[in-house]
Amino acid sequence: MTPQWFGRSAARRRGGADLVVVGAGVVGAASAYFASxxxxxxxxxxxxxIAGGTSSAGxxxxLVSxxxxxxxxxxxxxxxxxxxEDLAEHAALWEFEAKGGLVVAASEPSVAxxxxxxxxxxxxxxEVRDVAREELRDYEPHLSPELAGAAFYPQDAQVQPMLxxxxxxxxxRGLGTEVRTGTEVxxxxxxxxxxxxxxxxGGDIPAGAxxxxxxxxxxxxxxxxxxRVPVLPRRGFILVTQPMPPRTVRHKVYAAEYVGDVASSDAALQTSPVVEGTDSGTILIGASRERVGFDRTVSVEAISALAAKAIALFPMLREVRAMRTYLGFRPYCPDHLPVIGPDPRAPGxxxxxxxxxxxxxxxxxxxxLVAQALTGRAPDLDLKPFAPDRFPDTEPDTEEVPQ
Structure with a gap:
């Protein structure tokens, strides 16, 4: 089928490309791979x-949970x-771990x-499995006995994002892609x-798209x-503990209110405990959310709240030292959906x-999906809900532009 742009051959003749991808984070890397x-x-x-932004801070x-x-x-x-499926043969390269997610509730109304x-x-x-109060310790032996129940999501998994x-x-690159770092658009x-x-x-790069x-x-x-594409930064912190014995925390464990925090548009600080172990034995503790522009100041309030809420889930963490903390900025959209596809306001x-x-x-x-659409194939999913022009052009963005 005919690609969804003109000038592809002309761009190649001028020493350009079929596609220039702006950004070498995980989304840019995946798009480059499938396009190539x-x-x-x-x-x-x-x-x-590469991976110098959000991809290095998560x-x-x-998750589907x-x-x-x-x-x-x-x-x-x-x-x-x-x-x-598509990437199964490469799973070991990025430490793909199908650990599953356990969403825990502290009260009977939360369980309901x-x-x-x-x-x-x-x-x-x-895939969801209901977990009764008396079954919780079978999933996580160190969980608080005060919890009322949970849901287990076997499809949840984890990777090492920088890998x-x-x-x-x-x-x-093995398929012909060129990567230019230190090159600002x-x-x-x-x-x-x-x-x-x-x-x-580093100079002009002609491209079909x-x-x-x-x-x-x-x-x-x-x-x-x-x-206008209203992507705004939403700051988050993660605590990293000292190494613990293997499988001290077996799954990704988080409190039920995390789902509500993810869907919230509130700019103020929100914290809900997310706790999981790593192959190295360290335990990662999140998650906080707040819209403060690109302020990289360490928030004692956020870190303290994360620690306290993690201890409420796993009381044994009270005796565990935190080695460090790090922060990153999530690319947030007001309607909580990503922006994917061609922009009719600027064809190409x-x-x-x-x-x-x-x-x-x-x-x-x-x-x-982007690679399918770029090459003229019908995407496996409808991209209309993610349309770039779904936002009003006149509504101002409030966060400062990154420097």
């Missing part, structure tokens, strides 16, 4: 180092298939709400309204093309951004 696998000549440009979650029925859950389930959510999710393809980025880009090449490439600090996969910087990149410009805290898990599905 589909036969496109791809150039990835990154102003810093836990590597591949925290998503209600709708387009994001559809994308999460689709991405799960891509991780487990968890059961209702699980019923809805089951009808849309999610995902590094290896997807390595695989893409400063503008777009245009033929009338059409985007025909990028201007960068440009994909904005710039994470928390995606709104600024879109602005260079004269279009595509977007794959705004995945907030779900970007690691949704990256592979996003990349495969």
């Amino acid at each position: 696998l589909a036969g496109l000549r791809v150039v990835v440009v990154e102003r810093g180092a 836990e590597g979650n591949l 925290d998503k209600e029925a709708g387009p994001e859950l559809d994308l999460a389930l689709y991405s799960q298939r891509v991780w487990r 709400a968890l059961r209702e959510l699980g019923d809805h999710q089951r009808r849309h393809g999610v 995902v980025v590094a290896h997807l880009l390595r695989l893409a 400063t503008g777009f090449l245009r033929d009338g309204e059409r985007v025909t490439g990028v201007r960068t600090t 440009v994909l904005n996969a710039a994470g928390t910087w995606a709104g600024a990149v879109a602005g260079l093309a004269g279009v 410009l595509w977007h794959a951004c705004g995945h907030e805290g779900a970007g690691i898990g949704l990256s592979t599905g996003t990349g495969k």
Whole structure:
């Protein structure tokens, strides 16, 4: 079928590419890999180092448990298939671990709400097992005995996100992709309204299409093309403990209120405990959310709240030392859906951004769908719910532009 842009051959003749991907985080890496696998000549440009933004500051979650029925859950389930089928042979490279997620509730009303959510999710393809109070210790021996029940999600998994980025880009390079780090996009090449490439600090790159996969910087990149994509930073902290014996925490364990925090648009600080172990023995503790622009100040309030709530789930953590903490910025969209697909306001410009805290898990599905659409195939999922032009052009963004 005919690709969804013109000028592909012309761009190649001018020393350009079929596709320029802006951003070498996990979404950009997945998009580059699947586009190159589909036969496109791809150039990835990154102003810093690969995985230098959000992808280096997360836990590597591949979750379906925290998503209600709708387009994001559809994308999460689709991405799960891509991780487990299309990329199965490479799973060991990024430490894919199908550990499952245990969502715990502290009261009977919370258990009832968890059961209702699980019923809805089951009808849309999610595997959910109800866990009674007396079964909790079978899943996690160190959990607090005060908890009232839980739901177990065997599809939840985890990867090491920086390894995902590094290896997807390595695989893409093997298919002909070029990766240019230290290369900042400063503008777009245009033929009338059409985007025909990028201007960068390393020179112009003509292209048949440009994909904005710039994470928390995606709104600024879109602005260079004269279009509004309201991706805003949402800061989060993670605590890392001293190494513990293997399988001290067996699954990803989080409190039921985490689901509500993920779906919230509140700019104020929100914390809900998420606790999981790693192969090295350290335990990761999250999750906090707040919209404070790109302020990198360490918040004692956020860290203290995370520690206290983690201890409430696992009392034994009271005697465990925290070795360090780190922070990152999730690329947040006001309606909690990512932005995926072609931008009709600037033909030739595509977007794959705004995945907030779900970007690691949704990256592979996003990349495969974008590659399908770019090469003229019908995407496996309808991209309309993720349309870049679904937001009003006149509504101002309140967060500062990243420097």
